[in-house]
Amino acid sequence: MTLLQLREILLGIDPELEEAVRLKRVLTHMYESGTYDKAGEQLFNETYVAFRNSSIKEMNGFSRTMKEWRDEIFNSFNTVTVEYMVNRRSEYTIKSVRLHNGIIENRNKMIKCMKHNSYGFTNWVRFRNRVMYVLDPKATYSLEPRFGSKAVKKKKNK
Secondary structure, three states: OOHHHHHHHHHHHOHHHHHHHHHHHHHHHHHHHOOOOHHHHHHHHHHHHHHHOOOOHHHHHHHHHHHHOHHHHHHOOOEEEEEEEEOOOOOEEEEEEEOOOHHHHHHHHHHHHHHHHHOOOOOHHHHHHHHHHHHOOOOOOOOOOOOOOHHHHHHHHO
């Protein structure tokens, strides 16, 4: 049995599951194809209506969330820059980069995990220093020397 056949069997078990997968595709299409113009607004509205008219109550709740955060979602379609991606055969593709807060959300999650793992810090200075150390990309510890580091270059020169 192939994965596609297994997927079709699973989707045939429950009509709600099939509808949920269809709505996921609609949402993915909106995020991948949406632009900050009239067409993007129309695509957002069609997606909102699809979720609002769903027979799954959780999807109806998601439509209310979409309505509440409409401006923020619509603003995420705004592109801030263009990237040129070049592959090994010197062919390039143009990719628009959208504005998002993924990096900040990641940092907040890391800080929350540190607080949870430590069962709370009682010393503010120590907690602040720990956060600054963890979030600093240059502050790493390795048992093996890193390539490009001064220690590796000194060994090669000897």
